[in-house]
Amino acid sequence: MTDNRLGKSAMALISALAIATPVSMVAFPAHAFVFNSIKVEGSQRIESATIMSYAKLPRGQNVSPGELNAALQRLQGSGLFETVELVPQGGTLVIRVREFPTINIINFEGNKRIKDEQLAKVVKSQSRHVYSPSQAEADAELISQMYASQGRLAARVDAKIIRREGNRVDLVYEIKEGDVTEIQRIGFVGNRAFSDSRLRNVLQTKQAGILHRFITRDSFAPERTAVDEKLLTDFYRSRGYADFKVQAISPEVARERDAFYITFNIEEGPRYTFNRIDTVSEIPGLDASDFAAQNRVKAGEVYNPTIIDTSIRRMEALALRKGLDFVNIEPRITRNPRSSTLDLTFALTRGPRVFVERIDIEGNTTTLDQVVRREFTSVEGDPFNPREIRNAAERIRALGYFADAQVESRQGTSPDQVIVDVNVEEQPTGSLNFGASYGVSSGVGFNFSLSEQNFLGRGQQVSLSFATGRGTRSSGLTFVEPYLFGRDLKGRFQVWYNTTNRFNSDYDTRTVGALAGLEFPVSENGRLELRYKISKDTLSGVEPIHVNPETGQLVGSSPILYLDQGGYLSSSVGYTYTYDSRIVGLDPLTRYKLAFSQDFAGLGGDIKSVTTALYSGIESNAWREEITLRAEFEAGAIHMLNDMGSRRFDRYSGNSKIRGFEPNGIGPRDLNAPNQDALGGNFFWALRTEAQFPLGLPEEYGISGGLFADVGSVWGLDNTLGAQNIRVDDKMHLRAAVGASLFWTTPIGPLRFNLSKAVKKEDYDKAQNFDLTISTKF
Known part of the structure; x- marks a missing residue:
């Protein structure tokens, strides 16, 4: 009688605990049980033998309450059952189980930023598999982490089930994406030589600004902190601070989890x-x-x-x-x-006698091995140089083909051999762009470009472009092989087709041509390009001076332009020598570039001439590097051979040389011609100076100001006999303009707004007081 009461009490206790969540211990009466048989109830998919193997309870032997409790926990811990009951019935133990249901379908609700297909790749739960609450919760955490990687730390994911007949469930992940957890402030502690704003410009991570919906760098990404630390270190050490170090980077999340605050604790040290x-x-x-x-x-x-x-x-x-x-x-x-x-x-x-045994490259699913290998100056069998291996790693990262590139060395098959391991992670290198543009002279335009920086994984560059504006059309194809024949020899091939239709003039133009060039280094900073160019240039639509029968007024262009009509084939060879201090950036504060080029036309074709051009540019940072100073000088001259006169296509127009003037707005002009079209000149020179500086706005807005002053001239004609046989003034008249600029870095590119005033010009020049262009640097 006593045993029966104890059995009923134990059964009730075990059943109650089995329905609840698993516990670490079950209180049983001290009386032991003896079970001659074990019966399994409720199993559908799982064999009874499997269930008993988890229970591990002997038959015909004493079973203590502790052993029953351990058996219960083993069954619950198996993850196979939703509920487990151990029911002693005299000499029989009934193991009553309820299996976890089968997942019917998996749904995602509330997700807009990440597609279902992307989320499905993350979760481990699968349709037609057994539902596991712990796995569903782990999947919800993985989805949350996926949103966190996109800066949405406030995202919440709940895993819920909808029961269906046949012991099946629909698994639903309810997602509340939340807003992007943006970086509201980046601060620095310990900086004395440079302001916070200057240091923030160095970092890859950016604060949130008015363009935060387009700029992804204003969301916090832990992996970028290592990059930012290196950028800061390189910045300071290249400016003399040899002892600089980042002591700590402290990211803090706002209580509402909707903002990040990052503080860089740095130690500058002395400037050496x-x-x-x-x-x-x-x-x-x-x-x-x-x-x-x-x-x-x-x-x-x-x-x-x-x-x-x-x-x-x-x-x-x-x-x-x-x-x-x-x-x-x-x-x-x-x-x-x-x-x-x-x-x-x-x-x-x-140094130690250590050789490079081999270079192993992994992770390059698209890029060929040879593209990575050519960044190494060492090959298999060469003496091992750790510094050169580090430099090769930097060159590989600078290619832009890989999201990550790690280069490490390890001992080879013998102590005097080293194996270099290169592990890369591919990233997209192609782009397809559709856009619109606006220029005061060219009006509203549309452009299309297709480019690939790593064509077929060979490191080749291919780009196709088309642009149109008011009175202009241009299209082109460019192919660049940076390592022709496996050497530092850049091969370039271009074709283009451009037209203008009454673009600030009373004539039309059409140019179709091709260029092939080879560029190679001649010194640490110097490179030389040799090229061949062929083009067919056509000038049309030039009206001779005549009387308009409707108005009785004279109309038409200068006889000089009228004689330039027609199509001419030009075939030329040329070279350009460039010295660029940025190739080996020894001075971080000052950068300069020099270029000298000549083209010799006459290798067939209709034109025989020598064209010479000179360019020099310098850029420097001043006033704690808050202000950028730039100066550019360029000049050009064309000399016709065999008493041939220059054509409008050959002569310089001054376009983009001096700000403050329209295209075709300066240079020799036949004032006796009714339309007074610009004729262009055989010579030009221009000096452009400017200063760019912050305006006190948050730097994450990407807005800065500038002042500029330009001076120059276009002059010289072979034929100066204009309308009415009056000679055209082709002397070198000075032009000058001053102005202010607004620079704005936007997702569509760096824009530049210019307000200018021509302070020195001729009466017939065409000034332009406002312009909107794409900001460029030399």
């Missing part, structure tokens, strides 16, 4: 300049004097690791030319805190 520079050799028999001549670091210069790296690279190249292997150039820096100077010694030491 170089003091004593030495080159010593610790290799017996190796003279250091030849290597010292390769040094580009000068005493008194501000510390810049790029200058040191350039000098090391030059010394290593000299060692290779001398046939010296395993020569290590070790820069040794001694700090002088009192004077804030550095003593630098380049020590030539014998």
Whole structure:
């Protein structure tokens, strides 16, 4: 009788606990049970033997209450059952289970920013599989993390089920996406040399501004903090702060989870300049004097690791030319805190005899191995140079083909062998753009462009463009092979077709042509391009001077333009030498570029001429780098051969050379012709200067101001006999304009608004007081 009462009490207790959530312990009476048989009820898909294997209860032996409790927990912990009951019935134990239902369908509700197909790839729960509450909750967390990666930290995801007949359920993820958790403020602690606004411009992460719906960098992404830390470090150290370090980056979330506040705690340290520079050799028999001549670091210069790296690279190249292997150039820096100077010694030491066994490349599903390999100057079998491997990693990342690129080295098959592992993550490199544009002269226009920076995974560049405006049409195709024949030899091929229809003139033009060029380095900063160009240029629609029968007035163009009508074939060869300090950026504050080019027409065709052009540009940062100063000078001249006169197509118009004037708005002009069309000139020069500075607006708006002043001229004609046989004035008359600019960095590109006034011009010049253009830099 007592045993029966105990059995009923135990059964009631176990049943109650099984219906509730699993617990760690069940209180049983101290009396032991003996079960001669075990019966399973409620199972449909799961075999009884499987259930008993989880229970692990013996038959015909004493079973303690603790063992019953352990069996219950094992069955519940299996994740196979929604409820479990252990019911002792005399000498029989009934295991009564209710299996988890089968998932009928999986639905997502409330999602607008992320499509169902993307969410379905994240969740682990699947249709026609057993429903698991723990897995459904884990899936909800994965979906939340997916939204968090897009900056939506306030997103909430709830997993709910709708029961259907046949022990089936519909699994529904109810999503409340919430707004983007934007970065409301980026602050700095410890900065003295540079303002917060200047440092924020260095970072990849941006604050939220008026364009926050278009700019994705204003949402917090933890993976960008490492990039930002490196950008800050490179910024400071390239400006002399050798001891700079980021002590901490502290992101904080607002209580409502709708905003981020990021604080960079930095330590600038002193600004160093170089003091004593030495080159010593610790290799017996190796003279250091030849290597010292390769040094580009000068005493008194501000510390810049790029200058040191350039000098090391030059010394290593000299060692290779001398046939010296395993020569290590070790820069040794001694700090002088009192004077804030550095003593630098380049020590030539014998490096370890370690070779590159092989270079393994993984992750490049589209890009060919050779595109990555050509960024290494070392190949299999070469001496291992850790510095060169690091530089190769930077070059691979700079290609823009990969979202991430990691380059690491590990020991090879023997201690003197090293394997270089390159792991890359591909990213889209093509773009398809449709857009609209506006220019005061060209009016509203539309453009289309299709470009691919990594064509067929070969690192080739292909672009197709078409643009139209008021009176203008242009289209072109460009193909660039940056490593022709596997060498640093850039091959370029272009074709174009452009027309104008009465564009600020009383004539039409059509140009169709092609260009093929080869560009290669001739020094660290210098490159030379050799090219061949062929084009067919047609000038039409020029009316001779005559009397309009309806008005009785004279109309028409200058006889000089009338004689230029027709189509002419031009075939020319040419070259351009460019020296660009940005190729090896030794000075972070000042950048300059020089270019000299000549084209010789007469290799067939109708035109025989020599065209010469010169360009120089310089840009520098001043006033704690808050102000950017720019100056550009360019000039050009065309000399016709065999007593041939220049045509309108050959001559310079001054377009885009001097701001404040319309296209075709300056230069020689036949004032006796009724329409007074611009004739162009054989020569031009222009000097453009400007200053760009912040306006005190939040930098995340991307708005800054500027002032500019331009001066120049277009002059010179081979034929100066105009209308009524009166000579045209083709002298060099000075033009000048001043103005103010508003720069605005937008998702469609950097825009520039110019307000200008021509302060020096001829009466017949056509001034332009306002212009809206795409902002460009040299």
